[in-house]
Amino acid sequence: MKDIRHYPSVLAAMVGVEVAYHLAAQSNVIGAMRDIDYSFTTNVIGTFNVLKAASKCGVRRVVFASSREVYGEPERLPVSENASLRPKNAYGASKAAAEAYCRAWATSSGCECQILRFANVYGPHDRDRVIPTWLARARRGDDLELYGGQQILDFLWVDHAVRALIAAAACENSGPVNVASGRGVRLVELAERIIALTGNQSVVRPRPVRDVEVVRFVAEVSHMREVLGIEPPEDPLSSLHQMIDDA
Numbered sequence: 001m002k003d004i005r006h007y008p009s010v011l012a013a014m015v016g017v018e019v020a021y022h023l024a025a026q027s028n029v030i031g032a033m034r035d036i037d038y039s040f041t042t043n044v045i046g047t048f049n050v051l052k053a054a055s056k057c058g059v060r061r062v063v064f065a066s067s068r069e070v071y072g073e074p075e076r077l078p079v080s081e082n083a084s085l086r087p088k089n090a091y092g093a094s095k096a097a098a099e100a101y102c103r104a105w106a107t108s109s110g111c112e113c114q115i116l117r118f119a120n121v122y123g124p125h126d127r128d129r130v131i132p133t134w135l136a137r138a139r140r141g142d143d144l145e146l147y148g149g150q151q152i153l154d155f156l157w158v159d160h161a162v163r164a165l166i167a168a169a170a171c172e173n174s175g176p177v178n179v180a181s182g183r184g185v186r187l188v189e190l191a192e193r194i195i196a197l198t199g200n201q202s203v204v205r206p207r208p209v210r211d212v213e214v215v216r217f218v219a220e221v222s223h224m225r226e227v228l229g230i231e232p233p234e235d236p237l238s239s240l241h242q243m244i245d246d247a
Helices: 007-014 029-034 036-056 090-109 130-140 158-168 187-198 222-228 240-246
Strands: 019-022 061-067 112-118 120-122 144-147 155-157 177-179 204-207
Touching (some): 007 036, 029 036, 061 090, 120 130, 130 187, 130 240, 144 187, 158 177, 158 222, 177 222, 187 204
Parallel strands (some): 120 155
């Protein structure tokens, strides 16, 4: 396995590539706060390496996986792509900085950069995020820790995210695109559905809010429909059952 912070490795991987998908990142908010140096070097310097190597090797387009964390705590819901970027934590700041490099590089080098701002993507083999953590605890019958309790977030099954990535390789080059369900899910509701799914007697245990985490986010997804041709799911949690054996 290569390290995105090692430019020669990134350069070697770009040879003969037409479209580069840049998904490598420190993508955990709490993890990014615990090690802000790693978050910066991976998410910002790593992105710089990708863009520099892509330009040198004549890559036509870089598809960059950004995050809803670049918006920070939004003033209103749903959040459109032209909302102000006011990241609330080190992870969001690193993604906003990487986006800025993408825009600058596209202007100066001619290498296209399509930015996708993903909501809370979930799917098999995920780790250290709320859905896999709660599923694992509920399967054991342990309590589910809910920090704050007022969160409303936008969840998206990984299949939709993959379809968006594929579409981004060939779509008309545009500005950033939200990739999300466009529907808010209260974390209390998520906990209840997970407990019902596992059939155990777990209970939700409130914990103090963590100030670095965004409390409310629902994306505006009309641009996703228009640019990528992706229709969001009616129920963002409809594929939750597919993760039960993975927990």
